[in-house]
Amino acid sequence: MKMHIGGQWVDKDEKIDVINPYDGSVVDTVPRGDANDVETVLAAAVRGAEVMAALSGYERYKILHRAAELMEERLEDLGRTITLEEGKTITEGVGEASRAAETITYAAEEAKRLSGEVIPLDGASNGAGKFGFTLRVPCGVVLAITPFNFPLNLVCHKVGPALAAGNAVIMKPATDTPLSALKLTEIMLEAGVPPEAIQCITGPGGEIGNALASDRRVRKVSFTGSRDVGEQICCTAGLKKVTMELGSNAPLIVMPDADLEKVAATTAVTGFANAGQVCISTQRVLVNDKVYDDFIDALTPKVEAMVTGNPMEDTVQMGPMVREDDAVRVNEWIQEAVGSGARLVTGGDREGTMHAPTILADVDPQMKVSADELFGPAVALTPFDSIDDAITMANDTIYGLSAAVFTQNLDWAMKFAHKVQSGNIHINWGTVWRADLMPYGGLKESGMGKEGPKYAVEEMTEMKMVVIH
Numbered sequence: 001m002k003m004h005i006g007g008q009w010v011d012k013d014e015k016i017d018v019i020n021p022y023d024g025s026v027v028d029t030v031p032r033g034d035a036n037d038v039e040t041v042l043a044a045a046v047r048g049a050e051v052m053a054a055l056s057g058y059e060r061y062k063i064l065h066r067a068a069e070l071m072e073e074r075l076e077d078l079g080r081t082i083t084l085e086e087g088k089t090i091t092e093g094v095g096e097a098s099r100a101a102e103t104i105t106y107a108a109e110e111a112k113r114l115s116g117e118v119i120p121l122d123g124a125s126n127g128a129g130k131f132g133f134t135l136r137v138p139c140g141v142v143l144a145i146t147p148f149n150f151p152l153n154l155v156c157h158k159v160g161p162a163l164a165a166g167n168a169v170i171m172k173p174a175t176d177t178p179l180s181a182l183k184l185t186e187i188m189l190e191a192g193v194p195p196e197a198i199q200c201i202t203g204p205g206g207e208i209g210n211a212l213a214s215d216r217r218v219r220k221v222s223f224t225g226s227r228d229v230g231e232q233i234c235c236t237a238g239l240k241k242v243t244m245e246l247g248s249n250a251p252l253i254v255m256p257d258a259d260l261e262k263v264a265a266t267t268a269v270t271g272f273a274n275a276g277q278v279c280i281s282t283q284r285v286l287v288n289d290k291v292y293d294d295f296i297d298a299l300t301p302k303v304e305a306m307v308t309g310n311p312m313e314d315t316v317q318m319g320p321m322v323r324e325d326d327a328v329r330v331n332e333w334i335q336e337a338v339g340s341g342a343r344l345v346t347g348g349d350r351e352g353t354m355h356a357p358t359i360l361a362d363v364d365p366q367m368k369v370s371a372d373e374l375f376g377p378a379v380a381l382t383p384f385d386s387i388d389d390a391i392t393m394a395n396d397t398i399y400g401l402s403a404a405v406f407t408q409n410l411d412w413a414m415k416f417a418h419k420v421q422s423g424n425i426h427i428n429w430g431t432v433w434r435a436d437l438m439p440y441g442g443l444k445e446s447g448m449g450k451e452g453p454k455y456a457v458e459e460m461t462e463m464k465m466v467v468i469h
Helices: 035-054 057-073 075-086 090-111 153-164 179-191 205-214 227-237 260-270 292-304 324-339 387-395 410-419 453-459
Strands: 003-005 008-010 015-019 026-031 131-138 141-145 168-172 198-200 220-224 241-245 251-254 284-288 343-346 358-361 378-384 402-406 424-427 461-468
Touching: 003 035, 003 179, 026 075, 026 179, 035 131, 035 141, 035 168, 035 198, 035 205, 057 075, 057 090, 057 153, 057 179, 075 090, 075 179, 090 153, 090 453, 141 153, 141 205, 153 168, 153 179, 153 220, 153 453, 168 205, 179 198, 205 227, 220 227, 220 453, 227 241, 241 453, 251 260, 251 387, 260 292, 260 402, 284 292, 284 387, 292 343, 292 358, 292 378, 324 343, 324 358, 324 378, 378 387, 387 410, 402 410, 410 424, 453 461
Parallel strands: 141 168, 141 220, 168 198, 220 241, 251 284, 251 402, 284 378, 358 378, 402 424
Antiparallel strands: 003 008, 003 198, 015 026, 131 461, 343 358
């Protein structure tokens, strides 16, 4: 596929292969953009922002609504593209495509709802006779830097709100998975987005992303990815608005009154979806010592029964990791934990990009598989004594994106909700759950700002205060 910059589709002699993670075949190629393309992108985006800002909210709604319709018509193709370039199962790929269309629908509705408020200035000692109101206006140029693990829906969470708010948007998709973003660009152009208002540049993030993020013409950066890269972008961006959706090592707490079969079934889903390559994947399972052994007995057969293999086959429940290097790292962390005293309950094997679903028990919270972001198909089990101990363990991390508890005790549930330092709190479900309209974002070093179209639109606009004297 070609990249879309400067209002047109552009190819280059130097290409990047998009690799199928399962079998290593080349799915397609994309141009290797570089720093020389950045000026073309930025100059066009500035012009595109002026065009978008001149459109009415209703006009932007109609464009995005049409885009969502086109996505619905092409769900199978979009889902297949996601699976081929990312490696998640075809069921997950089509599911993501469907969610992405829903995300664009939500964004379309928000285009009609941009509003300010009347400020009661006469409540101030010097406000008599004054009338005040606020206006929300577009930021201008929004840079959307997106990850490999949800190559369509997480792009839509940035592109949809950016356009709904009247901005131009520059997409820099993950180098491993650019095809879904390019197909979204095709759809947006077909739906009526002005050509210079949406651009998708492909190539190495370190070269392109830094050049775009540091430029003053970009007024808003929305990034989803690792904590370390997010910190680098924040340092590079300078004085502009940023939204950071970063990493996590999400804890799931199992209290003694929990339904262990339900917890085990949920853990098998939320710990191993997309081969564990989900920012909010269940990673640390903290289990009350009264039910610790029983929980292991309940979880083990469910994980061992998972069908792994070719993600294009309908019966497969877990496919490969996106890169072999990542599978190697996950395996090294698992072996390191076992060597330090953790118990390998099941799994632990790797062949190429395929890593077996793995359960580790008796994990010390200081081990990498618990303390850092694993981002792979393994869960680390650790026993605890009381709800207070569990909350302390859950909070003993730099991250705070998602956390979950299973209990029927309302006092325990509310203490968990109030005390656990996480942006998303789940009671009686695992850490992986998101409705695309809800506010979504982390605490601590899991990021700043919120996504979800309504909340992202707020992040992608500026507020003006108007006073009539």
